[in-house]
Amino acid sequence: MDFLITVVLLFILFLHFFPFSGGQSRRVSLGVCLLHNPKLIILDEPTVGIEPLLRQEIWNGFLKMVVEQHKTIIITTHYIEEANLANRIGLMRNGVLVEEGAPEDIISKYGADSLESAFLTICSNQDLNEAPIVYFDKLPTEVQKTDKMQSTKLMEAGKKVDFVRIKVLFKKNIRALYRDYWLFFTVCLLPIIQNTIFCSCIGGSFKRMEVAIQNDEININDCKYFNSSKCIFENNSSQTMSCVTINYLASLDYKLVEVKDRYTGEMLVNNSKFLAFIHFPKSYTQDLIMFIDRRKEYGMQSLAYMYFAKHNMLFKNQILMDVKNAIHYLMQTTLYSCSNNPQIATLPMEFNILYGKDVKNHGNSTAAIFIAMGAYYFSSIYSISIMLSEKMDGILGRSMFAGVTILELLISIFCMTNVLIVGQSFIPIFIVYVLYPNPIILSSGIFMYVILLIIMSWIGFLFGLLVAGLTPTKYFGAYIMNSLALPQMLLSGGVWPIDGQAKLLRSVSELLPMRLAGKTMNDIVLKGWTLYHPSVIIGTTATFVHVVLLLLVLIGLSKVKKDMWVIQK
Numbered sequence: 001m002d003f004l005i006t007v008v009l010l011f012i013l014f015l016h017f018f019p020f021s022g023g024q025s026r027r028v029s030l031g032v033c034l035l036h037n038p039k040l041i042i043l044d045e046p047t048v049g050i051e052p053l054l055r056q057e058i059w060n061g062f063l064k065m066v067v068e069q070h071k072t073i074i075i076t077t078h079y080i081e082e083a084n085l086a087n088r089i090g091l092m093r094n095g096v097l098v099e100e101g102a103p104e105d106i107i108s109k110y111g112a113d114s115l116e117s118a119f120l121t122i123c124s125n126q127d128l129n130e131a132p133i134v135y136f137d138k139l140p141t142e143v144q145k146t147d148k149m150q151s152t153k154l155m156e157a158g159k160k161v162d163f164v165r166i167k168v169l170f171k172k173n174i175r176a177l178y179r180d181y182w183l184f185f186t187v188c189l190l191p192i193i194q195n196t197i198f199c200s201c202i203g204g205s206f207k208r209m210e211v212a213i214q215n216d217e218i219n220i221n222d223c224k225y226f227n228s229s230k231c232i233f234e235n236n237s238s239q240t241m242s243c244v245t246i247n248y249l250a251s252l253d254y255k256l257v258e259v260k261d262r263y264t265g266e267m268l269v270n271n272s273k274f275l276a277f278i279h280f281p282k283s284y285t286q287d288l289i290m291f292i293d294r295r296k297e298y299g300m301q302s303l304a305y306m307y308f309a310k311h312n313m314l315f316k317n318q319i320l321m322d323v324k325n326a327i328h329y330l331m332q333t334t335l336y337s338c339s340n341n342p343q344i345a346t347l348p349m350e351f352n353i354l355y356g357k358d359v360k361n362h363g364n365s366t367a368a369i370f371i372a373m374g375a376y377y378f379s380s381i382y383s384i385s386i387m388l389s390e391k392m393d394g395i396l397g398r399s400m401f402a403g404v405t406i407l408e409l410l411i412s413i414f415c416m417t418n419v420l421i422v423g424q425s426f427i428p429i430f431i432v433y434v435l436y437p438n439p440i441i442l443s444s445g446i447f448m449y450v451i452l453l454i455i456m457s458w459i460g461f462l463f464g465l466l467v468a469g470l471t472p473t474k475y476f477g478a479y480i481m482n483s484l485a486l487p488q489m490l491l492s493g494g495v496w497p498i499d500g501q502a503k504l505l506r507s508v509s510e511l512l513p514m515r516l517a518g519k520t521m522n523d524i525v526l527k528g529w530t531l532y533h534p535s536v537i538i539g540t541t542a543t544f545v546h547v548v549l550l551l552l553v554l555i556g557l558s559k560v561k562k563d564m565w566v567i568q569k
Contacts, residue, residue, distance in 0.1 A: 099122050103115050198370055205361070210274045213278055245278075269307055368521035375456040444530045455544055494518070
């Protein structure tokens with residue numbers, strides 16, 4: 001350990017490794033090489049770019065390891081000065097071993113004052129074809145040819161999984177996560193931000209929509225002081241019932257602006273200044289009395305008039321619904337103030353809601369799909385980022401050379417994914433169902449809700465591994481993940497119900513894992529379906545089938561595609 005600290009320096013051992021200079025990189029690499037106390041050490045130019053005093057300390061450490069610990073150290077270098085302290089050296093030029101022996105013997109043999117001068121003499125002799133040919137007494141009679149790296153197979157017969165190595169890899173993955181700031185932000189903080197934005201922006205009623213009002217009955221500013229407690233059928237009544245409608249719309253946070261005439265209001269709507277224009281005639285209240293009491297005498301000229309823009313269907317539908325509700329509220333208020341039964345103004349039909357009584361907007365019915373999408377997407381981003389880092393940086397190849405298997409690495413990443421799913425899913429659940437008023441019915445099905453989230457994270461994990469094995473770069477892998485996640489979100493009913501899709505497309509959407517999981521999760525929280533409900537069991541089983549299919553694809557592809565996660569150089 002003392003020599004290790006000398007090589008790497010004590011303060012570096014406790015710091016995050018930032019980009020180092022060439023000499024610093026060599027010291028860190030040398031420290032990693034010596035960390036597990038190997039018997040055989042192979043080094044390539046270990047002290048190049050290192051200041052002279054430290055270089056001498058490193059060489060003294062090498063000599064001490066050879067003498068006291070009986071280690072074998074093999075060094076390859078282009079710098080002859082690095083070979084001066086070696087017990088035995090071999091000099092090569094143009095792929096030919098031109099001399100071999102102890103450094104002092106070679107210097108003495110060629111009558112040189114340094115090893116470099118001796119090598120120059122040997123090179124000159126080689127050019128004149130006078131260099132000696134080095135022969136070996138014994139050569140292997142048979143050479144067994146093997147693959148470059150047999151352990152690139154996903155599963156190897158007879159090779160046991162070492163849980164100590166898995167534990168070490170798991171710790172390495174934790175450190176790699178919190179040291180990679182962008183990856184940490186993406187898989188840990190972005191789900192929180194994304195779900196907060198979703199709940200704040202999706203599905204709510206539109207606010208501060210501008211509506212032009214022409215009220216010939218009364219100034220709309222005077223409607224603020226209107227009292228609807230009196231009956232309009234009384235002879236001395238001065239009620240202006242248009243104020244009931246105006247105040248109702250104002251309570252829904254519409255921005256009401258008074259205009260002078262109908263032509264101006266319609267022009268403002270046509271010019272996209274306002275979303276709608278409403279006109280109340282001068283005798284609106286008296287005509288309302290006629291509508292209730294003597295409907296046969298009620299004329300078309302007595303109707304309130306509405307003109308609205310159609311460029312946005314959602315705006316149009318909300319304005320129409322709110323205006324209809326305002327008129328319905330007006331009728332009920334009028335009848336109630338006159339001691340009549342308000343039910344007279346309702347439709348002669350009883351509406352009974354079986355499921356989703358607390359669902360108020362589209363966001364309530366898509367929240368579960370959005371959470372399922374997050375579990376899938378962020379798990380896939382993590383697995384593809386880690387695997388491509390291991391693949392592109394050559395870390396996996398070096399780890400496998402040290403004895404780590406592909407299966408052990410995948411198990412460690414899988415364990416890390418299951419740890420991350422706690423934050424990626426349970427914190428969004430807290431945000432969606434606790435901090436925001438999205439409806440949820442507590443039942444035994446909540447257990448299956450959690451299981452579905454875990455399964456979706458497994459699907460994302462496996463799909464990330466699949467993409468990492470097929471793509472050559474991180475950027476290409478990220479493009480594939482993003483280009484596949486968004487269409488699946490659209491097809492799974494996250495934006496619009498799949499009932500509006502074409503028949504053929506809908507049959508495909510029904511099989512998507514995000515659709516299967518999202519629909520089942522919605523049924524659990526909005527309908528209160530329990531753990532033993534047939535639809536919950538079928539949906540969970542069908543989602544898990546995707547895990548099995550992806551596993552089979554990965555195993556099959558690892559047998560067909562050699563070095564799937566390793567770049568051979």
